Amino acid sequence: MVLDRRSFLGKVAATGAAAAVVPTLVLPGRAQAATWKKRLTGADLDTNSRWRVAGTDLGIPYVLENGSIGYLLGDTFDTPWPEGPPLPNDWRSPVMLRSNIHPGAPGGVVFDSAARVAGNGRAPELMHNGHNGIGIDGLWEVTVIPNDGISFPETGRQLISYMSIENWHSAGPAGPHWKSRYAGLAYSDNGNDFIRTPLKWWNNGTNTDPFQMWTMQRDGEWVYVFSVRSGRQDGPMMLRRVRWDRLFFPESYEGWGWNGSDWGWGRPCTPILTGRFGEPSVRRLADGTWVMAYLNCATGNIVTRTAAGPDRVWTAEKVQVTHWQEPALYGGFIHPWSATGTNNLHLMVSKWTRTPDGRSTAYHVSQFVGTA
Template identity: 85%
Template sequence: MGMRRRSLLGRAAAIGAASAVGAVGSVLATAAPAQAAVWKKRLTGADLDTNSRWRVAGTDLGIPYVLENGSIGYLFGDTFDTPWPEGPPLPNDWRSPVMLRSAVHPGAPGGVVFDSAARVAGNGRAPELMHNGHHGIGIDGLPEVTVIPNDGISFPETGRQVISYMSIENWNSAGPAGPQWKSRYAGLAFSDNGNDFIRTPLKWWNSPDNKDPFQMWTMQRDGDHVYVFSVRSGRQDGPMMLRRVRWDRLFYPESYEGWGWNGTNWGWGRPCTPILTGRFGEPSVRRLSDGTWVMSYLNCQNGCVVTRTAPGPDRAWTAEKIQVTSWQEPALYGGFIHPWSSRDADDLHLMVSKWTRTPDGRSTAYHVSQFVGSV
């Protein structure tokens, strides 16, 4: 997620997980002792057609979501036409966010295959989807380092797509135990043509101490509501919160309902109470076709991408299950769930980023791969 600020998470991490609090307040067990997912293919890179067709070489994230036409959009963060952020050469066409698209099922023998890019007719340079300050001034007149996507969602009723994003204030790391970056605010952008996204004036401001738990969003619709799971920016210790809002009221902050504990029971329409606590990376939540909800994130304490499941967004989540370890993919992060995954054996598809660097900070890999596991 971005340039010049990630430590090599999990370089010598042991496999294990901290306990966490579930949506009914019970303490959950520790993670399963072995990884479940296996590497399937690398999706991006200077040597692949993502570069030769759309100049998407070094990039990360690859957040998949269903578009209004039923195919899949993949949101990438800081993107370059060189293998990694620092080049060479420079300048290296820094863009964020960028979207590639695919109608291919990730479970096909060849895995994910991209067929187009947003804002491009056929082959050609894939431009960024929305305004980005790029170490200058953002669209609202505030300093902005970059814009990083959190998740996407679409609404077939209107043909509209919505992206949640962070406006990054700085990448100043507070050390291994502290935040690795600070967002200025979380925001929403929309598109009515599937290509050009407009950043709305809505802002969920971060606190001066970087502790606001509503900065990194993942969104999943179920019926009339969109359920929003969120954590602090910077992969730091803190709570995970749950809110919901009617799908047609997404741009009305007063319509968001918190899921909270009042000392007796859980309910909607209350101040948010943490549903989980831990040191979370970017969260990803998807509802599978059989109704199972799956959550994934980087556990920043052990350096593994893990998943949990629940029968509903406001139900208790299972213990963590390790999907990808740092031994499989050094310096990993992400782990975004493909919405066409299922509960069938070996049909959980995760987009996992890798950014490896030498001790003096020179990159040796910066790309996205597809991993396949099971829930």
């Protein structure tokens, strides 16, 4: 069992725009939709020998302004896991590796470069990080964790949504959960150096703000933002939208809400789903199908849903990866080059296993392939 931010206990039920769903526990031996393809990071791989990316997590893929794929990594070390040894172990977050290889290729994802590096060499973090100290805004910051990325070919600009982590063990009525201080946006105009904007979507004192962990998907002039609470708590999933060129203007975000008789935009947000969600990932596939993935914290499984549009009804959960396949998993980030059809859904899945006394035994990202 993984504690603090990797905890996955709770229950999930769907309400609002989606049909009610009460998922069942998946037993050992039950056939699963997705299969393991390869491990992408580790001390024994070229991610370490080339860029000193050994122990790391997340691997959130998004399309860069040049059409290739950036993979956002969270807390990253040059040792196999966060506690070393040895120490110090070059803690960085976030870090980006890049690839132009289609994930469906026989060899899967192969990284070819790292942001802020010319060729091989240490991959530095993309933006300022307080690292258990005073952050860029004068507030205590444990670390900066990326949630998603998006790019705009019209301007060459990239944006990263992130959380400033206040602590990993925030007490509460449902037990300890990690707590973000706020969600923020950072931008880059050169694809390497990201600047944290002054914009902050503040968490509250009870750690229940539902706009902390963002995933973003553009469709035409609009960017759709799905968000949940930090800490993998019970709570709602919210949906907002904003014009792509107005992301830096909080007053321009429109909520998707229920007014008692119908759903519509420009209203206070109404939950589109409720449950205990891990980090969400939403992508629009080439044929117009929308796919959502997240860790179901009741079952410990990575699941997906599909819909005809961001504000349409989402299907019931489909199990993609179970904790029997990959113990202590989390993430489940959808590759934007995924497609409908058998074995065309590509997921980046994190794993962090530890012994009862807290010593890590695995901390890495793997690629899984399934069907939406």
